Amino acid sequence: MAFAVHHERVPASGIEHCVAIQLVRDEAAWPPSRGRLVCHAVLARENVLRVMEVRQQADGACVLVQVGMHHLFGEVTGLHAVRTLASQVDGRDRLLISFRDAKVSLMEWDDAYHDPTAISLHTFERAPPLAQGLPPTFVPRTMVDQASRCAALLLPHDTLAIVPLVQDVTELGADDPKDIPLLEQVPYMPSFILSFRDDIDEHIHNVRDCVFLPGFQNPTLAVLYESQLTWTGSLTHARRTMQVCFFTLDLTVTKYPVTVTSDALPYDALYLIACPESLGGVLVVTPSSLMHLDQTARMVGVSVNGWTDQTTPDIGLRRATELSTDLDLQESVLVFTDAHRALLSLRSGRMYTVECAVEGRTVTRLVLGEVHVRERRGGAACMQMLSSSLVLCASMQDDTYLYDMEDQRAPQAPVVPAAPMDDVEELDLYGSADPSPPAPTQAVHLHVHDTLPTLAPLNDVAHGLVCDAQGHTRPLLVGAMQHGLVVLEPRLPCLKERTLVHARNVWIAPRQALLFAQGDDDDKACAVYKLDALSLVAEHPHDTLACGTVGSYAVRVTTQGIQVLDEHAQMVRELSSPCHRATLTETYVALVGQEASVWTIDGTCVVQVACQCADVTSDMLVCVLPDGRLALHSLPDGACTWQSQASLTTLPTLLSEHIASEDLVVAHIKWCQLTDVPVLLVQYTQGLLAMYEIRDTMSIVLVDAYMLRAPSTALVPLSLFGRSCIGVAGPHSLVIVRDRKGPPLWLETSMPFSSMCDHASGFVGVHEGEASVWTVPPLEVDAPVPYQRWATRTYTHVAIHEETGCLVASSAQPTQFVLYSEEEEPVRDPALDPSPTYSERGALELFARIGEPPIHGHEFEPCETVTCIHMAPLDALDRRSGRRSFVTVGTVISHGEDRTAKGFMYVFDIVQVVSGALRLRLLCAEEMRAPVTTLHDLNGFLVACVGQKLLVRSWEWSEWLVTVAFLDLGMYATSVQRVKNFLLVTDVQQGAYFCAFQEDPARLVLLGREYAPACLLQGAMLIDHKRLAMVTCDVAGCIRLLDYAPSNPTSLGGQRLLARCEYHAPGDAVRALMLHGPRNANGERLTSEIVLAKSNGAIDVLVPVSAKIYPTLQLFQSQLVRTVPHMAGLHPRAFRTVTPLLTSRPLSKGILDGALLHTAESMPRAKLLSLVRDLSPRSTGGIHADDLLRCLVHLQSHW
Secondary structure, three states, X not given: OOEEEEEEEEOOOOOOEEEEEOOOOOOOOXXXXXXXXXXXXXXXXXXXXXXXXXXXXXXXXXXXXXXXXXXXXXXXXXXXXXXXXXXXXXXXXXXXXXXXXXXXXXXXXXXXXXXXXXXXXXXXXXXXXXXXXXOOOOXXXXXXXXXXXXXXXXXXXXXXXXXXXXOOHHHHOOOOOOOHHHHOOOOEOOOEEEEHHHHHOXXXXXXXXXXXXXXXXXXXXXXXXXXXXXXXXXXXXOOOOEEEEEEEOOOOOOOOOEEEEOOOEOOOOOEEEEOOOOOOOEEEEEOOEEEEEOOOOOEEEEEOOOHHHHHOHHHOOEEOOOOOOOOOOOOOEEEEOOOOEEEEEOOOOOEEEEEEEEEOOEEEEEEEEEEEOOOOOOOOOEEEEOOOOEEEEEOOOOOEEEEEEEEOOOOOOOOOOOOOOOOHHHHHHHOOOOOOOOOOOOOEEEEEEXXXXXXXOEEEEEEEEXXXXXXXXXXXXXXXXXXXXXXXXXXEOOEEEEEEEEOOEEEEEOOOOEEEXXXXXXXXXXXXXXXXXXXXXEEEOOOEEEEEEEOOEEEEEEOOEEEEEOOOOOEEEEEEOOOOEEEEOOOOEEEEOOOEEEEOOOOOEEEEEOOOEEEEOOOEEEEEOOOOEEEEEEOOOOOEEEEEEEEHHHOOOEOOOOOOOOOOOEEEEEEEEEOOEEEEEEEEOOOEEEEEEEEEXXXXXXXEEEEOOOOOOEEEEEEEOOEEEEEEEEOOOEEEEOOOOOOOEEEEEOOOEOXXXXXXXXXXXXXXXXXXEEEOOOOEOOOOOOEEEEOOOEEEEEEEEOOOOEEEEEEEEEEEOOOEOOOOOEOOOHHHOOOOOEEEEEEEEEEOOOOOOOOEEEEOOOOEEEEEEXXXXXXXXXXXXXXXXXXXXXXXXXXXXXXXXXXXXXXXEEEEOOOOOEEEEEEEEEEEOOOEEEEEEEOOEEEEEEOOEEEEEEEEOOOEEEEEEEEEOOOOEEEEEEEOOEEEEEEOOEEEEEEEEEEOOEEEEEEEEOOOOEOEEEEEEEEEOOEEEEXXXXXXXXXXXXXXXXXXXXXXXXOEOEEEEEEEOOOOEEEEEEEXXXXXXXXXXXXXXXEEEEOOOOEEEEEEEOOOOHHHHHHHHHHHHHHOOOHHHOOHHHHHOOOOOOOOOOOOOOEEXXXXXXXXXXXXXXXXXXXXXXXXXXXXXXXXXHHHHHHHHHOOOOO
């Protein structure tokens, strides 16, 4: 059996949930250049949680600044801001998060760590409604009362979990709201579960949505439910089956009276939106209409397309004549921007306003207006008002936008309010005397202030040698997205521009344009060149430690002291001060020997401090004292302005904490600035590189740590991607870069550099004793992975033709659908439908380079879309030149559910015409009786899944395909993978098939298959030397390791594939790539890695683990589960465990959690040593903490 470790190489992209929240009360910004803090915005998608600051800059523009990003051990289904009893004292909101496994976590802001921390965790996964597990299509959702009196979690089987929140100290038996011991108590009361049918109303079935209503003395819920199920085929007698009821939730008694029940509503009602208190009631959204229900169930609505007259003609809604086009409200999102107006976003990206015209306190009309906004490529997943004019429009299909809403209404004359009415009957009869807001006379404008990129949804990925925009052919991962193509670069590609000199270390004095090169000669002489002409101008003795520009001179620091040079590299002044390390800025030179000293170029020593290592900035000396503590000295006076309590040798999480443990040794440090935040980098001799972030004037927090294969030799400031970066030179070289919208990126360079320095074109790096100027591609770094996007249409599949370096992608364009009969006659005139119906028409496009438009293409028939593309190396009997890659394409033609779908199989060649351009040439087009679902190659043959058949086909005479072998499959094959002559086929219903191909005579042999039904999306084979495991991914996010073991009696002689491990990783896999692992000492590749691309934009990687080290890492992972505090109080093992259906115990052993193991790198040293000490008696031989961390480095993905 093969073992593996799972890495989340790229997290899920896009935003599904967002909430505006006040996490801090003080609006002072750190640093002040960030501007004024408006609020915090918490964003989430699946298991990724991001905390953003919304800041208003001096010019009035608002920007998003990320302050934290967490990978949770749970899938987020809701975010809410609540206020607890402690909020009455500190004025801050608390964060309520709900998860898919029926858990609710209450969190608050920690000022010391500048991060949310969990207060409590409420679990309902063992409640009676979930005794049989969570239904596959059900998503638990939270609702919060506007007054924060309680929170509710919608559970299966029409049940509701209630978590009461304490808002009055009398509920806890006290009178003083500032009583500190009282605030330390739990901020909630015991939770309980309500059944809609048993506890509220027996007619409430099939709850579709529920919301809390504001303005009531007790929490009041509006519930949208369907007491009688219906569908499109039974609309003749059951069209209005939905209802809305209001019921009161009195937390002091066990009675929940229903106050209002509406009349029957359309069967296709989608969701509810609670109206502001001034309006009251709810908005009911259907695909074709908007309806307002007030507190007496009085209904006012508007129809937005003609389907209302077809589905519910008796409802009597006004047609929205103010619109120039019909609207489709499916997948729409609506949010109120003020007391009488809401903002509506459609799935097409268009946006509208919904005005509630009011007479007295009665809504009389809903009026829709168009919003002027920059064109968007997808709908919103959620919208949130951050202030009175700021709107955050979060999306999973398009970028997330921060808008400023400009209301261009005509000025209105002021209205004097009338005297209030005290009589309730008079108020009900005549309505309120408050003036109703007038309808707008001009449209609303939304101006973009900031964006967050979304690299999703992914439809397909391909990996291979591609020609980039600069003409270099290099391995790339290219993805096909819903709105274009994207290149993902997890490592930093370095492209050589020109070679300079042979050297071991290099430095540049930019103002004097001098290049200092230290060779490997025994005399340790340093050669100085003019940078532009590379002409040797001088040579100086002694070993060089640092060079650069200080003031108007070039400065060279040696082991003997400081040399001040002119523009011709001639000696001007020499200062004697022995040292072993040096750093310099444009003002000062810092020398580190037995003590640290800071000098100016005129020979003045401004400060001397006893320390281990130091770094200097323009106004500060940063040094590590002999006891490991950090000290800051101001310059030029040299006064000590701050000292840490904790020692850096303990890898503390917070420098203000004292931990009694010393094990690490600091090699060197670097104080720098990434974006606008000061950062301290600490390199330890053991190879660990730690990043501390200065969050405010007195708080320095550990952000992340990275274990290198070998310690770095220098930390060098660079300028790449138009921003400040840090180059980590050494055997394991990196570039650290950060954008304000994303986390710090630790980008491994494509090759190691023993020395690095900044250059106008990129950087100068020394690789294998040769100094060269290196450039990097034009990538964007404002996401968790560097990327490059281009093209703007929908692409479904992508493949790489490595022989030419071209890219082939299939696109899909909407085309009007016409339903035909078997006699090819239209069944119905499309003009009779209220709105047109669209299908897709596929096309094949050829790209010569990354980032450029297509140069050629092939368009398929209407309603014909591409289902698969594969670059197949095929053999032709009439060609003696051997195999050559052809573009093989499978399609499906669908003319509606009444006609049998069929497909085509195409073979294209990429040829060069007389002009030198590349073109697609169609060689073969064969109609198939069923859709062609997936393609692969096998020893010169083409493997195709057509309907319920697996075919092996031969390419004959470069003109046609001939079937030589076949095998019956299940329902619908989703993927095929090959190793030698073995095939792994996954099916959407029947699980996995493992078969072999025999060439003489040609036949397919079924070796084994899964007998339990499983809806599989992708499959691949993981190779670890002589071990092989079959990996499959299903629609529930379960990764399975399957084993073919004929010697095992339970496998029935190998006919049954044995499931060895089940591991949960959220997201639907769209492609599984098998990539080669690293080379061994003999240059052989004996392992493989599996790259799983998912529709949510995530990229997961499975790396094989040796059977010798797996038991030790499994024990260490179990210790991390028990001892490390996890974000939101979640349990890693419970998140990764898959509920077994056919076994008595979960199959949890076989795949390690790389995200959990990575926490060991940033763990305080005392805790890590304690865990390793407990681990040693259980394993053979002693284990050292650094060896364990280096083992994790070797298990990192090589993609």
